[in-house]
Amino acid sequence: MKVLKVHPSDNVIVALQDLKAGTTVAYGDKNITLVTDVNAKHKYAEYDFQVGDEIIMYGVLVGKAKQPIKQGEWISIFNVQHASADFTIGQRKTDWTQPDVSRFKNRQFLGYHRADGSVGTANYWIVLPLVFCENRNLDVMKNALVDQLGYASHDKYHRQTEQLVDLYKSGKSIEEILNADIQVSNTVPAQERLFPNVDGVRFLTHDMGCGGTRQDAQALCGLLAGYITHPNVAGATILSLGCQNAQYSMLQEEINKRGGANKPVYFFEQQALGTEERLISEAIKQTFAGLVEANKVQRQPAPLSKLVIGLECGGSDGFSGISANPAIGYTSDLLVALGGTVILAEFPELCGVEQELSNRCVTEELAGKFNHLMRTYNQRAEEVGSGFYMNPSPGNIKDGLITDAIKSAGAAKKGGTSPVTDVLDYPEKVSKPGLNLLCTPGNDVESTTAEVGSGANIVLFTTGLGTPTGNPIAPVIKLSTNTPLYEKMPDIIDINTGTIIEGKETIEQAGERILEYVIEVASGRREALSVKHNQEDFIPWKRGVSL
The missing domain is CATH 3.40.50 (Rossmann fold)
Known part of the structure; x- marks a missing residue:
């Protein structure tokens, strides 16, 4: 099939492959000769359109002709402009034909069951800042934890860089280096995880928490609370500077809206603890203890x-x-x-x-x-x-x-x-x-x-x-x-x-x-x-x- 009309009431037709001008395409009871090239994924006019005529696709208004368009002509930004229908509170149309689910009716998946009754498809520990000022401290924690716990990312590009360094040190020219046959292996030896039931430690850096509106801070805390209470999360470590808009009390309020954490949540405030070393050291120790507990959960x-x-x-x-x-x-x-x-x-x-x-x-x-x-x-x-x-x-x-x-x-x-x-x-x-x-x-x-x-x-x-x-x-x-x-x-x-x-x-x-x-x-x-x-x-x- 070369073309497709998505909905019976549409007045444009989709090309499923590249079509050349002069090609006659049969669809239904019509034979339309294309007057322009029409590339795959694009549409052409089923009828002649005058300026202001409605373009219908998927059975709804999707645009209006801004210049005359011939039957068989490519529909493009040059001849069509955006248009959509208005909407109101209409009648409820909630009847639907449910699909046959007999194939899946008694099926299950293996997930991580949480105290609130939700089930996760993964088991992560998250570390997050209440304000962007703490992003660097998250990076330090990441460098300290990820490799040692066996969650290092694929290192094939590190090996590529090592080969480039070796070529440079051996005196090769830029042209020789660029033309060198450097192998980038797609197979990276898997590291042994210290905590096999924990999929990883994730560090959720962002650029918010202060300097914006109070509404921005509240929304951020709502989002972070969603991640903390998420079924894919076993627990969380939270770093705060202390003076920002997004306060821990605001975060706790959002957590409570979502039924509470029902899992370990560790909070560290830099301005209260003092030195960066103390903040990061305490956060790493507590996170490690949390991971020990998270590793006890298994898929069911x-x-x-x-x-x-x-x-x-x-x-x-x-x-x-x-x-x-x-x-x-x-x-x-x-x-x-x-x-x-x-x-x-x-x-x-x-x-x-x-x-x-x-x-x-x-x-x-x-x-x-x-x-x-x-x-x-x-x-x-x-x-x-x-x-x-x-x-x-x-x-x-x-x-x-x-x-x-x-x-x-x-x-x-x-x-x-x-x-x-x-x-x-x-x-x-x-x-x-x-x-x-x-x-x-x-x-x-x-x-x-x-x-x-x-x-x-x-x-x-x-x-x-x-x-x-x-x-x-x-x-x-x-x-x-x-x-x-x-x-x-x-x-x-x-x-x-x-x-x-x-x-x-x-x-x-x-x-x-x-x-x-x-x-x-x-x-x-x-x-x-x-x-x-x-x-x-x-x-x-x-x-x-x-x-």
Whole structure:
């Protein structure tokens, strides 16, 4: 199949492969001769459009023609501008067709059971600062602990540097060094961990905690509390300077909102303790004692209903809304039907599908909260000269996502078709099973950071262009929208859904395959590539404008 019409009411058609001008393409009962080249992932007009005519894709308004467009002409930023439909508090549309879950009904995963009833897919100790002034002290602790405990990162690039140094010392010229056959081995001898049941010690440095608004400090403490109380975390060490906005009392308040820590939490304040040496020495000793206790916890069977999956996309392309996103949308529906939880975030990338999601909210109150968050967020963006319409990146546009509404309509497919059981404002914690909407930016790392802070113990991350994003405490599983990307970046992409584009697999088959993979990762039997490569991205969101 060369092309695809995503929704029956669409008036644009997606090219599944590069098509040349003059090619006649048959689709349904139409034969359309292309008047321009149309690259794979891009769209062309099914009819002639006049200025102001609506462009429909995924069954929703995604743009308007800003100049006449001929049938068979490439749809681009040059002839189309962003447009999306308005939204209101509509009627509840919470009926949905649940998928067949018989294959998974009695399945379990092996996880770490916590005192509050949650179950982790990993077992980490975290060290975090209440203010950026303590980042260097975290670095010192990291240098002291990681190697000695057996958590050293892959050192193949260290060996590469050693070879370069040897060549330089031997008198080789720059040209000779650059042309030298230096071997970078992909196999690194595994270090023996002192604490085999602890997956690692993670250091969550950031640039917040003081100098911003009190609201920024409160939000930061809420996010950090989400990580401290997270089921993937066995305990935490907290460093504070003492005089910053983000005080420990504020953090404790946020921890209490989330039901308390129910795990070891050690706090050290530099201005109270005095010397840096005393601060770091005491923190290292207490952390070591905590790790001894954390190592006593072992994986035990748990129902799939204990999974909380964050849904994310980054480096999206024109196939994202056709392959990977609807595939994990089906995975989402499977998990919801099994009593589990999924989190759909990235509010700037829900522009244009607000009405559908609002109608799917189980109560009018939740619909109103969602509508308010969307309007307020967009208004704040517009007040600084931006807006949701500026969300698509140059890479998105190059690969067919030419308006925010096109990008959003495809991005929303990650949430499947189930009712919306809760709407959360950052950095609230998930408390209800089912589909949750979480207000975050579209920025990949800020959004992933927030989803995990709200309770996601695994993240499914779709990409059409490739991205190395990970998280310090939750496995981030990458899914490619197309096979060429999977073959080009096998070191960072876990799952290929380009099989859907190629007609080798249905969305439903891919969704089930993805859930099988999730179970393996959640059980510790398979390592997500983001974990293997120590991709530990952590960026708290300042509640200013970030698209």
